[in-house]
Amino acid sequence: xxxxxxxxxxxxxxxxxxxxxxxxxxxxxxxxxxxxxxxxxxxxxxxxxxxxxxxxxxxxxxxxxxxxxxxxxxxxxxxxxxxxxxxxxxxxxxxxxxxxxxxxxxxxxxxxxxxxxxxxxxxxxxxxxxxxxxxxxxxxxxxxxxxxxxxxxxxxxxxxxxxxxxxxxxxxxxxxxxxxxxxxxxxxxxxxxxxxxxxxxxxxxxxxxxxxxx
Numbered sequence: 001x002x003x004x005x006x007x008x009x010x011x012x013x014x015x016x017x018x019x020x021x022x023x024x025x026x027x028x029x030x031x032x033x034x035x036x037x038x039x040x041x042x043x044x045x046x047x048x049x050x051x052x053x054x055x056x057x058x059x060x061x062x063x064x065x066x067x068x069x070x071x072x073x074x075x076x077x078x079x080x081x082x083x084x085x086x087x088x089x090x091x092x093x094x095x096x097x098x099x100x101x102x103x104x105x106x107x108x109x110x111x112x113x114x115x116x117x118x119x120x121x122x123x124x125x126x127x128x129x130x131x132x133x134x135x136x137x138x139x140x141x142x143x144x145x146x147x148x149x150x151x152x153x154x155x156x157x158x159x160x161x162x163x164x165x166x167x168x169x170x171x172x173x174x175x176x177x178x179x180x181x182x183x184x185x186x187x188x189x190x191x192x193x194x195x196x197x198x199x200x201x202x203x204x205x206x207x208x209x210x211x212x213x214x
Contacts (some may be wrong), residue, residue, distance in 0.1 A: 035088035
C-alpha cells in the first residue's frame with residue numbers, strides 16, 4: 001500500500017501538465033510561500049515521443065497519440081506529483097501553525113501567538129490590542145476637541161456658497177467676487193413685488209419695502 005500524504009486546506013495547486021508547484025497561504029493575513037517549480041519528467045518524455053511521432057509517422061505516431069491521450073486523461077495526478085507535493089509540504093512545515101481554537105493554518109512569523117499557542121485571531125496580542133485601543137481613543141478625543149471649536153466664525157453662512165463663477169464658470173473657493181473675472185458670486189435676488197434687485201442678505205426691498213422672499 002502506498003504511503004498516504006497529509007495535506008491542508010491552505011494549499012493551492014498550481015501544477016500543470018509540464019510540472020508541479022504548490023502555494024501555501026496564511027488564512028489570517030494572506031501571505032504565504034510557493035514551492036519551486038518542478039518539471040514533470042514523464043510529460044517531458046511524452047513530448048519528445050509526440051515530436052518524434054509527428055516527424056516519422058506510422059506506429060511511432062500512434063504511440064505518441066496514445067501517450068497524449070493518457071496525459072489528458074490523468075492530468076497531473078501521478079506518483080511524481082505526489083512526491084512533489086509531499087516535498088513541498090515538508091519544506092514549509094516550519095512556517096505554519098494550525099490553531100486548535102479555530103482550525104486555521106496561519107504563518108508562524110506574523111500571525112501566531114507564541115505565548116498562548118494559538119493564532120492571533122483566537123488569542124490576540126495584548127500589547128497590540130492596547131496600542132490599537134490607545135490609537136482609537138486618541139482619534140476620538142481629537143474629534144471631540146475639533147467639534148468643540150467654532151470653525152464657522154469667519155464664514156458667510158447666510159449666502160448660498162458657489163463653487164463655480166456664474167459668469168465665467170471658473171472654479172472658486174468662496175468669497176464675494178470671482179478671482180478670474182471679478183463677477184459677483186452671490187446669487188442675485190429680486191423683489192417679487194417691484195422687481196428691484198436685492199442686496200445679498202437683505203430682508204426687505206429698499207424700493208417698496210416688500211419682505212424678501214415674500
